Amino acid sequence: MKNILEAKFSAKSENESLARVIVASFAAKLDPTLDELVDIKTAVSEAVTNSIIHGYENQEDKFVYIKCEIVDNVITITVEDKGCGIEDLEQAMEPLYTSKPELERSGMGFTVMKSFMDDIKVTSVKDEGTKIIMTKEVNMQKRIE
Numbered sequence: 306m307k308n309i310l311e312a313k314f315s316a317k318s319e320n321e322s323l324a325r326v327i328v329a330s331f332a333a334k335l336d337p338t339l340d341e342l343v344d345i346k347t348a349v350s351e352a353v354t355n356s357i358i359h360g361y362e363n364q365e366d367k368f369v370y371i372k373c374e375i376v377d378n379v380i381t382i383t384v385e386d387k388g389c390g391i392e393d394l395e396q397a398m399e400p401l402y403t404s405k406p407e408l409e410r411s412g413m414g415f416t417v418m419k420s421f422m423d424d425i426k427v428t429s430v431k432d433e434g435t436k437i438i439m440t441k442e443v444n445m446q447k448r449i450e
Contacts, residue, residue: 308334308375316357316367316386324371324384326355331373332380335443342406344421345380345441351414352384352437377444384434390408391429398427 422439431434
């Protein structure tokens with residue numbers, strides 16, 4: 306089974322919840338557990354928030370792009386922006402690091418994504434944008450039983 310969803314929406318904070326709902330609805334086809342669904346929604350929320358706040362610095366006329374793909378029981382979620390990019394990706398992925406301490410950001414976005422998804426890949430080019438690709442195998446417990 307293969308299924309693909311693509312969405313583009315304005316980089317407004319209010320659309321972070323829209324992204325969660327879109328991805329959760331798409332992932333529902335895999336019959337995830339409640340915990341798996343919460344994990345996916347949380348990771349998407351963090352990725353989209355990073356795009357809006359860090360990638361675009363709240364420029365609401367820009368766009369966040371999401372692509373979801375389901376192959377068998379694995380969902381791959383790509384969140385991409387065409388924003389300012391990340392100058393030092395290694396540093397940005399360190400727990401508690403934030404480039405916006407004045408906004409009282411926790412610096413745990415990438416750490417949260419890593420802990421809730423099976424795999425995360427981040428690519429970023431200064432002044433061109435950032436792409437986060439997250440994967441999760443869904444419904445493992447039901448297949449084991």
